[in-house]
Amino acid sequence: MTDNIFKKHNLRITDIRKEVLDCFVQSDIALSHSDIELLLFKEYDRVTIYRTLNSFLEKGILHKVFDDSGVAKFALCKYDCNEHQHNDNHVHFKCEVCSKVICFHDMQIPHLPVLKGFSIHHINLLVQGVCPECQVQ
Ligand SMILES: [Zn+2]
Ligand SMILES: [Zn+2]
Ligand SMILES: [Zn+2]
Structure with a gap:
């Protein structure tokens, strides 16, 4: 599967x-640089991992996920993203218990009215709550 992506x-x-791509394909949550470091089989230096993530971002393989922690997280792009454009206008969810961040790929951010004089480049929508695994039965 990853061969096709490349x-x-x-x-x-x-x-x-x-x-690195395998980590993302096998994960259903967004991963930070340090998450990836832990998941990698071999040891790579931080700069190499950082560069790899950046090239995936540029190519439209990964998108950046903003949560409230200030730590950059990344997730696989599901739409037809490419090196020119990302189309990941979906909602992200953060669990307040386990801190997992998940892409809600099917939940698109609604169109917002553009205010005169402003141009909008990115819209991030983070929904916070409790994930199914952390729900108290
Ligand atoms: Zn994308
Ligand atoms: Zn949770
Ligand atoms: Zn996402």
């Missing part, structure tokens, strides 16, 4: 790229 986005396959 092909589609015209990215050469390297060990680290493959490993």
Whole structure:
């Protein structure tokens, strides 16, 4: 599966790229740099991981997820994102108990009216609550 992603986005396959992408493919939550460091099989230096994440961002493979922690998190793009444009206008959810951040890919952020004199480049919508796993039965 990851081979196809690299092909589609015209990215050469390297060990680290493959490993990092695998982490995202196998995860249903958004991952931070340190999450990835823990998940990686081999040890890579921080800069290499950072560069890999950035190239995925640029190519439209990953998108940045903003939560209230100030830590940059990333998640796989599900739409037709490419190096020119990201189309990830969906809602993100953060669990207040386990701090997991999840993409609600099917929940699009509604169109907002543009105010005169302003141009909007990014819209982030974070919904906070309790995830199913943390619900008290
Ligand atoms: Zn994207
Ligand atoms: Zn939770
Ligand atoms: Zn997302």
